[in-house]
Amino acid sequence: MSNTDFVLAIEDLTVSFDGFKAVDNLTMYIDRNELRVVIGPNGAGKTTVLDLICGKTKSTNGSIKFMNKELTKLSEHEIVREGVGRKFQTPSIYENLSVYQNLEVSYPKGRSVWGSLFFKRTAEVKEQVFKIAEEIMLTNFLDMEAALLSHGQKQWLEIGMLLMQDPQLLMLDEPVAGMSAKERDQTAELLNKISNNRSVLVIEHDMEFVKKIAHKVTVLHQGKILAEGPMDQVQEDEKVIEVYLGH
């Protein structure tokens, strides 16, 4: 396909594990600043789609273009460098470092235009740490050891660590699992803010949360798209009710 304005263009994507197609000829497009949620029953292929985008799993067939660049041939590290960030379900923060230090170590090395001018870089990193800490609601916790944060705060910190790299696409697998109702609301606000200037792709089972964040919803079933559109439209879809929402 020729160049497009989509941040992510997935076309005819298939991955087969010993003949079993976990993702089957999938085509989907994500716009700039779009917040897309992928829903669907267990085993539908949702996590596998994220694994394929971030290069953890290699496709059998098809194309994944991120800002018009083909990702399927790149390594996981190269894909991160292109600007794709992924958060897994379990937080992978440094428990014995402070919130500040966790954010600081996540700043990409060599990003600074000042190169070896150490003091300039330090100021630049610091500014970014404070900006992100405010975004993830942890300004008052910067000196706290990460181990002492609540479960929800740890999840936000990990989102913040990804934001330090300024990805153009952020992918999150069940970001509110295990969170309190208040933390879920705050996470919805956070993701809405984040998608003001980047695209976000979320897998989620919590439909109340999905309603609060999704611009559009893609329903996966047996590796294929069952339905796609705004949440209020998708939740009225008979096929979707039958295989997923009605359960």
Ligand SMILES: Nc1ncnc2c1ncn2[C@@H]1O[C@H](COP(=O)(O)OP(=O)(O)OP(=O)(O)O)[C@@H](O)[C@H]1O
């Ligand atoms: N590396 C692999 N090797 C073999 N089969 C796999 C592999 N990864 C995923 N699968 C299979 O592919 C199917 C899709 O799994 P996937 O984890 O993507 O589903 P999911 O929609 O994320 O489900 P859940 O909601 O339970 O997380 C499952 O049947 C799974 O067993």
